[in-house]
Amino acid sequence: MLIKGTGQLTKLLFRKDRVKIIVWLTILLAVSLAAAFAYPNVYKTEQDIMAFGLTVENPAMVAMIGPGYDLEDYSTATMFAHEMLLFTSIAVIVMNILFVGRATRADEEEGQLELVRSYPVGRLSYLSAAVIEALIVNLILAFVIAFGLFLSGLDGMDLESTMLYGSILGSIGFAFAGFTALFSQLAETSRGTNVFSFGFLLIAYFLRAIGDIESEVLSFLSPLGWIVRAYVFTENAWWPVFLSFITAILTIGLAYYLNSIRDMGTGFLPERKGRKRASGFLKTMFGFLLRQQRLNIFAWAFGIFLLSASFGSIMGELESYFADVDLIKAFLGEYPNESLTNQFLSLLIGIMALFSVIPAIMSVLKLKSEEFQNRTEFFYSRAVSRPFLFSHYFLFGLIVTVVVQMMIPLGLWSTGSVLKEMGVPFNDLMKASLAYIPALWIYVSLTAFIIGWFPKLSNVVWIYFGYSFIVLYLKELLKLPDWLVNISVVEHVPNFLTEDGNLLPLFLLMGIALLLYIIGIVGYKRRDIVG
Amino acid sequence: MNVIEVRGVTKKFGNFTALNNINLTVGEGEIYGFIGPNGAGKSTTIRILLGMLKATDGKATIFGKDVWKDAVEIHKRISYVPGDVNLWPTLTGGEVIDILLKLRGNGNSNKRDELLERFDLDPTKKCRAYSKGNRQKVALVAALAQDADLYIFDEPTSGLDPLMERIFQEYVRELSQEGKTVFLSSHILSEVEKLCDKVAIIRQGEIIEEGTLKEMRHLTRMNVIVQTKEPIDGLKEMDGIHHLEKRDKEWHFQVDADKMGSVITHISEFGIIHLESLPPTLEDLFMGFYEGSVLSENKRGNR
Numbered sequence: 001m002l003i004k005g006t007g008q009l010t011k012l013l014f015r016k017d018r019v020k021i022i023v024w025l026t027i028l029l030a031v032s033l034a035a036a037f038a039y040p041n042v043y044k045t046e047q048d049i050m051a052f053g054l055t056v057e058n059p060a061m062v063a064m065i066g067p068g069y070d071l072e073d074y075s076t077a078t079m080f081a082h083e084m085l086l087f088t089s090i091a092v093i094v095m096n097i098l099f100v101g102r103a104t105r106a107d108e109e110e111g112q113l114e115l116v117r118s119y120p121v122g123r124l125s126y127l128s129a130a131v132i133e134a135l136i137v138n139l140i141l142a143f144v145i146a147f148g149l150f151l152s153g154l155d156g157m158d159l160e161s162t163m164l165y166g167s168i169l170g171s172i173g174f175a176f177a178g179f180t181a182l183f184s185q186l187a188e189t190s191r192g193t194n195v196f197s198f199g200f201l202l203i204a205y206f207l208r209a210i211g212d213i214e215s216e217v218l219s220f221l222s223p224l225g226w227i228v229r230a231y232v233f234t235e236n237a238w239w240p241v242f243l244s245f246i247t248a249i250l251t252i253g254l255a256y257y258l259n260s261i262r263d264m265g266t267g268f269l270p271e272r273k274g275r276k277r278a279s280g281f282l283k284t285m286f287g288f289l290l291r292q293q294r295l296n297i298f299a300w301a302f303g304i305f306l307l308s309a310s311f312g313s314i315m316g317e318l319e320s321y322f323a324d325v326d327l328i329k330a331f332l333g334e335y336p337n338e339s340l341t342n343q344f345l346s347l348l349i350g351i352m353a354l355f356s357v358i359p360a361i362m363s364v365l366k367l368k369s370e371e372f373q374n375r376t377e378f379f380y381s382r383a384v385s386r387p388f389l390f391s392h393y394f395l396f397g398l399i400v401t402v403v404v405q406m407m408i409p410l411g412l413w414s415t416g417s418v419l420k421e422m423g424v425p426f427n428d429l430m431k432a433s434l435a436y437i438p439a440l441w442i443y444v445s446l447t448a449f450i451i452g453w454f455p456k457l458s459n460v461v462w463i464y465f466g467y468s469f470i471v472l473y474l475k476e477l478l479k480l481p482d483w484l485v486n487i488s489v490v491e492h493v494p495n496f497l498t499e500d501g502n503l504l505p506l507f508l509l510m511g512i513a514l515l516l517y518i519i520g521i522v523g524y525k526r527r528d529i530v531g
Numbered sequence: 532m533n534v535i536e537v538r539g540v541t542k543k544f545g546n547f548t549a550l551n552n553i554n555l556t557v558g559e560g561e562i563y564g565f566i567g568p569n570g571a572g573k574s575t576t577i578r579i580l581l582g583m584l585k586a587t588d589g590k591a592t593i594f595g596k597d598v599w600k601d602a603v604e605i606h607k608r609i610s611y612v613p614g615d616v617n618l619w620p621t622l623t624g625g626e627v628i629d630i631l632l633k634l635r636g637n638g639n640s641n642k643r644d645e646l647l648e649r650f651d652l653d654p655t656k657k658c659r660a661y662s663k664g665n666r667q668k669v670a671l672v673a674a675l676a677q678d679a680d681l682y683i684f685d686e687p688t689s690g691l692d693p694l695m696e697r698i699f700q701e702y703v704r705e706l707s708q709e710g711k712t713v714f715l716s717s718h719i720l721s722e723v724e725k726l727c728d729k730v731a732i733i734r735q736g737e738i739i740e741e742g743t744l745k746e747m748r749h750l751t752r753m754n755v756i757v758q759t760k761e762p763i764d765g766l767k768e769m770d771g772i773h774h775l776e777k778r779d780k781e782w783h784f785q786v787d788a789d790k791m792g793s794v795i796t797h798i799s800e801f802g803i804i805h806l807e808s809l810p811p812t813l814e815d816l817f818m819g820f821y822e823g824s825v826l827s828e829n830k831r832g833n834r
Contacts, residue, residue, distance in 0.1 A: 275626055275655065276625040276654050277626070278628075282629075291621070375617050380602070384603070385602075531613075
């Protein structure tokens, strides 16, 4: 029998994933509810809602979050649906890709499947278990979100609409579970499966973005184009749910067929052969580091550029929009002399700058993970000194910081013809962005420092990073005391948009970064290397 | 001059003593076997020798230089294959070999290609697609393709098939003929037995014996199989006989080396038809140590 033992394997998968499932569902529910409750608080008057409706009509916003409702249909419920549905769906899709990719190709690649298959279980049982797991998780998600929203008792959250909202999330998630199951048959590795699945998600997103602005036909080619046309809370169209579900059935059916005719460990699109010899560049230390991390760095740089570009494109609407919105004012604090756009731009550059240091932190953290995966011993058993390797990872992190950070002014400027009109020169944007670099380098050198002395605690750097983020984002809203704010280094970055920046803090920050790096080397030279 | 000298090295991880006062001496041109069960401290010892771990106490030198302070200098003349080979998943085997050879700077391109062929390794595959044995081959090719004075192998053949194991052994013998020194850790006893001039046995962080195989055999038991015309009496009561067992008409037992004479005298009274006496394999030696105190009993008996 082809599916013998599926029930047991499904239990196994749930046992294995139970913590992850609970975390994902909790976060998705919490964020949805928090957002649903936030809208009535932020948009109190008819006027606020109207202003929102006008803002989201802007093509850049349509490209980002999908076509909106008719102006007179806007209420806090439809605003919630318009702004949250697509992005929540993407989160649900990411969850599905990770779960299904793990339970199909990754387990096959690592040999768990081989072990399982040696027992009396059917050839398609593991795939079936993965599909059933995805189905159950998506069902739970749909019900939890639907009833969560319904029970919130917020204005406009009637049973049918909330059921539709939850069902869309569950069904689009399940559709992508199907695509992932299919891609896991095609690709030979789990990495390949992820590249195909996330690549497909990206294509679906952009197809919808272009379609929503230019021609609806394109949007209908993308599953994401379907769900933004459900008009939850007004028309309540159920066809996107059915279409997603049918898609899931078809892709899963195809995955079953392909799985049943292939050998274990193979894929229909085998890996290409790689190079026999290393190129001269790869043989240098920087070439080696870049090769390891190029995909990650490129993805971050591209993402930061896109985000900046999309913010650049809506900059024009901001002035009038912010004027009405109390919440944003609370975020920014009251500075009556400066234009709101400049303030918003400063906050935006700050947040984006913090984002842009993530790949740099990750690239330095690699030194630790390489060590704990017994790969630095290849270097240290050869004529390579510890400061040499340490410094290369550190310098590489510094460079990554600069490269990714540059994407912010470039992105903002690329679509920001509006900025030009408003008299924000490119130089100022560049200066305001570059001013963050010394502070960002401190995160890089802090990472190096921790790796030098306390490698097991290297993830502590993320706590400090998270703290900086919260301070930056919420200091005005939470009215944090100065000393708490000052712990975060990015708070010491002079603002070149709203004032004539003082250069002294930049040099001080660089000095601190240098110091942390030097102390880090001392520790790294003295301590045991794991492997 | 000795290539490796370890004197009283102790390594503690917190409260755990991984190595307790160990001593090793490896002379130039020797093939030195370092054997012990998993977790005995073999890899820890090697990582101390490579200057990756710092000894809590004691002194270790290679080529007369301090392994911790002069690590980089020493490593210019060392080639090493780790026990658990983890490679960079996105690079191909060929690329990894080239990178590793570049790090030493004196890799031999002809030797590289010859090794790839002998070990039957496809260098165009990504490392993530390699099996354990193939990952090990990548590390072996990189280590053997470069010219060094001391080769350190940490369980180099644990993932290789017997054919590849033999190729590896041929290369090690070749190195030895060229006068190179080889330090080989293993729990595969036949390998050590075939290759090594000297061995050290480590268990629970302590060296329990160091010497040539010949010396060690002398200290322990012989395996004896005997058949006599008349049934033998009194074997059970004799001193120095272990694991006595009767299979069909034959007696199988082990006898302590120093009790051999008296045992032979005793059994010859019963009219020997067939007598076999086999030297202990390393396995026997090893199991003897592993079970506990055979050696120390024997030592006491000898002195």
